[in-house]
Amino acid sequence: MALEPIVVTRGLKKSFRSKHGVIRAVDGVELSVEPGEIFGFLGPNGAGKTTTLRMLTTLMPPDEGQAIVAGFNVATEPKKVRRSIGYVGQNGGSDRPATGRENLILQGRLYGMNATEARERAEELIRLLDLEDFADRIVYSYSGGQRRRLDVAIGLVNRPKVLFLDEPTTGLDLQNRANLWVQIKKLKSEGATIFLTTHYLEEADALSDRLAIMDHGRIVTEGTPEELKKEVANDCITIGVEHPVENVPVLKDLFKDRDYVLDMTEEQERLKLCVSDFATALPRVMGQLEQENIRLETVKLSETTLDDVFLQKTGYSLRDLTAEE
Amino acid sequence: MKLILDIGQLFKRKMLETLRNPIFIIVSMTTPIVYLALFAPLLNKLTNVPGFVPGHVLNVFIPGLLVIIAFLGGLFVGYTMIDEVKNGVVERMRVTPTSRFALLAGRVLRDLVNVTVIVVFFVLIALPFGFQVNILGFLVLLVLIAMMLIITSSFSNAMGLILGDEDKLSPVVQAINLPVLLLSGMLLPMELAPKWLQVIAHFNPAYYVVEAGRLLTAGHIFVPKVGYAFLFMVPTTVIVVAWATRAFQRSIA
Numbered sequence: 290m291a292l293e294p295i296v297v298t299r300g301l302k303k304s305f306r307s308k309h310g311v312i313r314a315v316d317g318v319e320l321s322v323e324p325g326e327i328f329g330f331l332g333p334n335g336a337g338k339t340t341t342l343r344m345l346t347t348l349m350p351p352d353e354g355q356a357i358v359a360g361f362n363v364a365t366e367p368k369k370v371r372r373s374i375g376y377v378g379q380n381g382g383s384d385r386p387a388t389g390r391e392n393l394i395l396q397g398r399l400y401g402m403n404a405t406e407a408r409e410r411a412e413e414l415i416r417l418l419d420l421e422d423f424a425d426r427i428v429y430s431y432s433g434g435q436r437r438r439l440d441v442a443i444g445l446v447n448r449p450k451v452l453f454l455d456e457p458t459t460g461l462d463l464q465n466r467a468n469l470w471v472q473i474k475k476l477k478s479e480g481a482t483i484f485l486t487t488h489y490l491e492e493a494d495a496l497s498d499r500l501a502i503m504d505h506g507r508i509v510t511e512g513t514p515e516e517l518k519k520e521v522a523n524d525c526i527t528i529g530v531e532h533p534v535e536n537v538p539v540l541k542d543l544f545k546d547r548d549y550v551l552d553m554t555e556e557q558e559r560l561k562l563c564v565s566d567f568a569t570a571l572p573r574v575m576g577q578l579e580q581e582n583i584r585l586e587t588v589k590l591s592e593t594t595l596d597d598v599f600l601q602k603t604g605y606s607l608r609d610l611t612a613e614e
Numbered sequence: 615m616k617l618i619l620d621i622g623q624l625f626k627r628k629m630l631e632t633l634r635n636p637i638f639i640i641v642s643m644t645t646p647i648v649y650l651a652l653f654a655p656l657l658n659k660l661t662n663v664p665g666f667v668p669g670h671v672l673n674v675f676i677p678g679l680l681v682i683i684a685f686l687g688g689l690f691v692g693y694t695m696i697d698e699v700k701n702g703v704v705e706r707m708r709v710t711p712t713s714r715f716a717l718l719a720g721r722v723l724r725d726l727v728n729v730t731v732i733v734v735f736f737v738l739i740a741l742p743f744g745f746q747v748n749i750l751g752f753l754v755l756l757v758l759i760a761m762m763l764i765i766t767s768s769f770s771n772a773m774g775l776i777l778g779d780e781d782k783l784s785p786v787v788q789a790i791n792l793p794v795l796l797l798s799g800m801l802l803p804m805e806l807a808p809k810w811l812q813v814i815a816h817f818n819p820a821y822y823v824v825e826a827g828r829l830l831t832a833g834h835i836f837v838p839k840v841g842y843a844f845l846f847m848v849p850t851t852v853i854v855v856a857w858a859t860r861a862f863q864r865s866i867a
Contacts, residue, residue, distance in 0.1 A: 382706030386631040398623045399710040
């Protein structure tokens with residue numbers, strides 16, 4: 290893209306002192322976000338995602354390095370950055386004893402809109418995020434999903450050049466999560482640039498145009514979800530055949546030197562073939578079986594996931610980690 | 615200009631909160647009435663005791679009570695602040711171009727309105743019981759009471775923001791609450807205290823306000839003790855507000 294990136298960081302660092310010594314929460318982060326894209330920031334809790342976000346949104350000054358957001362330096366021009374961004378923190382931000390509409394109007398006023406502008410903007414956002422049914426109720430009475438949508442609307446009041454969402458769907462059930470994904474995609478289709486952090490693999494995969502994987506304060510890899518998955522190439526075909534005791538060794542021999550088979554393992558009398566590409570490999574595998582006259586009993590395809598990427602880059606699985614929650 | 619507008623908006627938000635849930639104000643109003651009904655009668659026989667100037671006993675007791683109202687009216691607001699920190703409200707506002715001072719001032723102003731309403735209401739209630747009050751002196755006392763509230767409310771808000779946890783705020787607030795109350799002579803005049811207690815009391819800004827309050831309501835405005843109260847309260851207010859504003863500027867973990 291020829292346009293200037295909307296977020297650029299160079300060597301961004303932040304450490305905290307704790308009882309156990311200095312923690313390097315963010316340890317040299319380099320990233321750039323292009324206008325109009327959804328940039329996903331994937332990593333486990335404690336990877337430094339939120340700290341990075343807090344620096345980009347002027348909530349916390351960096352120890353070292355530089356961050357330019359919407360053309361302004363977060364350390365030296367925080368007020369200009371604040372005018373240009375929207376932020377929805379992990380804990381939301383809507384004021385619970387007030388109504389949704391009051392929250393939106395107040396936010397407009399804090400950005401310097403007059404009463405009429407603030408009211409009109411609130412109305413627009415109520416429509417944009419489908420808040421009509423509950424906008425005039427006190428936020429205490431909202432469900433988790435309703436509150437989250439209001440939080441996002443509050444983040445959009447000043448028509449930000451970039452909207453930062455910190456773990457936007459944490460704590461939501463599946464249905465509300467899917468609903469929010471739809472809303473976020475809708476915002477993108479209307480031209481918004483969105484920077485979101487998540488520790489959900491599916492979320493990063495479903496939403497991000499580009500994503501960076503963060504671990505221990507550093508970005509370990511960056512790219513589109515497809516690029517990242519292609520790099521790991523972990524599309525596998527697991528086949529079970531009749532008379533496995535005789536047939537599996539035959540098959541092993543057969544597929545040993547095929548160039549489309551990258552890796553082969555035996556799993557409980559079944560054979561797992563990892564291939565570069567399903568579309569070319571699958572017909573060939575089937576053809577070989579037919580040629581040898583070996584009858585197929587089961588077949589299972591497993592596609593590369595972002596977790597495979599994560600595992601390869603960090604040495605551990607994010608799914609195992611988040612499953613414990 | 616933007617600063618005043620911001621303070622106005624943030625004050626309106628907090629004021630609406632109070633008006634929607636006036637239970638806080640109602641409870642705050644009942645506490646002094648309970649004191650008036652159940653504690654003030656104990657003092658009736660204490661005329662001619664040191665500190666109890668001739669005249670109605672309520673003229674000793676009520677000014678102290680007004681200062682208690684302001685002191686307590688601000689001291690516990692940090693709990694609401696913690697609730698807002700946990701819900702991300704403070705963070706959301708800190709990412710807007712709003713002045714950090716306005717974030718504090720909007721809250722303190724609401725507490726000030728609450729306390730002023732309660733104080734005036736209470737004086738009106740006490741009048742039929744025999745409390746005599748000099749109007750001009752009372753207005754000067756209101757300024758001192760306002761400073762007392764600004765100090766405790768700013769302090770408690772900033773503490774709530776910094777600590778972010780009710781369990782951490784409680785010991786801090788309690789550590790201040792009792793000593794300041796007991797050493798201010800709010801309930802009984804410090805003239806009754808032994809010398810060493812009187813010496814300690816002189817380090818307590820609330821003591822000066824209570825002493826000044828008794829003189830002011832009796833119409834003694836241009837006396838040294840009133841001057842001392844201002845001498846203590848003005849710098850303390852400035853220092854605490856400046857420190858609390860800084861808490862809103864700094865990052866919160």
